[in-house]
Amino acid sequence: MPLDYETLRVIWWVLIGILLIGFSVTGGFDLGVGIWLPWIGKSDMERRVLINSIGATWEGNQVWFILGGGAIFAAWPMLYALSFSGFYFAMLVVLLALILRPVGFKYRSKLTNPTWRSFWDWALFIGGFVPSLIFGVAVGNVLQGVPFYIDDSLRPFYTGTFFELLNPFALCCGILSVLMLAMHGAFFIQIKTTGILQERALVRARICALSVIGLFSLCGVWVNYGIDGYALSSLVPHDGPSNPLYKTVVSQPGAWFDNYRIYPLTMMVPIISLVTAFFAFLFARWARIAFVLSGLSVSTLIATVGVSMFPFILPSSSNPQNSLIVWDSSSSQLTLFIMLVVTVVFLPIVLLYTAWVYRVLRGKITEETVMANQDSAY
Numbered sequence: 001m002p003l004d005y006e007t008l009r010v011i012w013w014v015l016i017g018i019l020l021i022g023f024s025v026t027g028g029f030d031l032g033v034g035i036w037l038p039w040i041g042k043s044d045m046e047r048r049v050l051i052n053s054i055g056a057t058w059e060g061n062q063v064w065f066i067l068g069g070g071a072i073f074a075a076w077p078m079l080y081a082l083s084f085s086g087f088y089f090a091m092l093v094v095l096l097a098l099i100l101r102p103v104g105f106k107y108r109s110k111l112t113n114p115t116w117r118s119f120w121d122w123a124l125f126i127g128g129f130v131p132s133l134i135f136g137v138a139v140g141n142v143l144q145g146v147p148f149y150i151d152d153s154l155r156p157f158y159t160g161t162f163f164e165l166l167n168p169f170a171l172c173c174g175i176l177s178v179l180m181l182a183m184h185g186a187f188f189i190q191i192k193t194t195g196i197l198q199e200r201a202l203v204r205a206r207i208c209a210l211s212v213i214g215l216f217s218l219c220g221v222w223v224n225y226g227i228d229g230y231a232l233s234s235l236v237p238h239d240g241p242s243n244p245l246y247k248t249v250v251s252q253p254g255a256w257f258d259n260y261r262i263y264p265l266t267m268m269v270p271i272i273s274l275v276t277a278f279f280a281f282l283f284a285r286w287a288r289i290a291f292v293l294s295g296l297s298v299s300t301l302i303a304t305v306g307v308s309m310f311p312f313i314l315p316s317s318s319n320p321q322n323s324l325i326v327w328d329s330s331s332s333q334l335t336l337f338i339m340l341v342v343t344v345v346f347l348p349i350v351l352l353y354t355a356w357v358y359r360v361l362r363g364k365i366t367e368e369t370v371m372a373n374q375d376s377a378y
Contacts, residue, residue: 006238006327008336012075013313013326015343017306019071021299023064024181026354028298029291030054030061032185034101034128035178038121040189040200044114045367047121051378053192053365055105060357062098063350074339078156078244078329079314082148083138086158090134090165097130105378128185129178136177139305140170143256144227145317150244159318169219169227176215180298183208187280187294190287192365202284209281209294213274216301220270223308229255230315236327244328249320256308266307273300 003011033054041047073080084091100123108120144167147160186205190198223229234248260267273296280293309315311326330336370377 003337003340004239005333005336008333008340009238009326009330011340012071012330012336013306013310015340016068016071016075017303019064019068021302023061023068024298024302025184025295027058027061027064028132028181029184029188030058031128031132032181032183033189034124034185035132035182036185036189036201036204037128038125040186040197040204041121044117045370046197047117048109048370048378049193049197049365049367050189051105051108051124052370053189055378056361057357058101058105060354071339075331075336076313076324076329077331078150078154078242079324082146082156082158082314082324085156086146086148086160087138087165089162090138094131094134097127100124100127109378128181132178132181133174136174136180137165137170139177140173141165141167142314143173143223143229143305143309144169145230145251145315145320145323147318148314148316148322149319150316150322152245154243154245169222172215172219172222176212176219179208179211179215180301183212183277183280184291184294184298187284187287187291190284191291194364194366198287205290205294206281206284209277209284209297212277212297212301213281216270216274216277223256224254228253229257229308230312230320230323231255231258232311232325236325238327240327242328242330242332244322244324247321247325247328249315249323251315251317251320259307259310269300269307270304273297273304276300 033050037047037050041050069080072083104120104124104127108117108124111117146158147164148156148158150156183205186201186208189201190205193201228251231250231252232247233250236247240246276293276297280290280297283293284290313324313326313329315323331339
């Protein structure tokens with residue numbers, strides 16, 4: 001085997017992070033546009049412009065979400081089993097909200113009745129707002145630890161309820177997620193529109209950027225002083241078989257900041273997120289620059305969670321010893337290697353194709369564009 005088991009596990013931890021960031025950056029801005037649809041678009045035509053600004057690319061952006069779920073299933077099967085079963089009702093709500101998006105895009109313009117179109121506008125808003133909120137709530141719960149345990153035969157059991165997920169810290173993370181993607185979506189609207197829509201997006205993007213800075217800082221203080229983190233208190237073989245029962249874990253305040261204390265350079269990750277959000281605020285009138293800075297802020301904000309928790313993937317609040325970490329919850333070495341080979345071959349193709357699509361579909365969406373393409377525009 002060209003790569004040892006330990007290296008493969010770390011590589012796949014990084015790749016899962018990349019896939020999640022890819023979805024947040026690409027799928028994130030079209031969720032953000034959906035969030036702003038009833039608020040930035042004041043007339044029917046303005047809302048059609050906003051819808052068509054993402055109409056040609058939103059479906060392709062969902063590929064990152066599917067790839068992330070598939071990669072978790074194959075590379076971290078126990079993580080998949082626990083998260084998708086423990087968060088079952090939350091995931092169901094997300095899927096129902098996401099289903100509103102294709103239906104809304106396709107059906108909205110079928111009739112000219114204002115009530116009909118307003119209904120689908122709000123459906124598209126829900127399709128953007130609800131997933132953004134629940135994804136953040138899920139991250140907030142993971143940081144606190146998820147109530148589950150694993151029995152002697154390695155069967156995982158989730159012991160929480162849906163309403164326990166809606167705790168104050170998790171909701172704070174959910175609001176941060178909404179603001180983050182709303183900021184990203186507003187900067188995208190700036191790129192794709194002109195005139196009054198662009199100006200409205202500018203104001204809202206700046207407000208969101210400052211809100212992200214403030215709320216992200218608050219969440220950081222809350223993580224350090226308000227909730228317990230998790231830390232290993234025994235050595236775990238990095239190249240041993242996947243068995244989450246053979247370790248000891250302690251839950252203690254400030255544990256999520258241990259990596260920053262041990263490796264001070266990692267503190268650059270959350271700092272970059274704050275700095276890029278601030279510069280996006282400053283350079284908001286330069287739409288493309290602001291959008292790139294917004295994407296960097298989103299990426300590093302998500303990376304902050306991964307860096308803080310490493311090597312934990314899913315800590316257990318019911319029994320910390322059963323927490324899933326990078327070294328004891330992955331698939332086999334052969335499985336990880338075969339998946340890596342496939343990823344090395346096909347991921348660059350996906351990236352090149354995506355870049356080509358965005359290049360072909362570049363340019364502004366205006367009322368004239370929509371009117372000139374009545375047969376194909378939403």
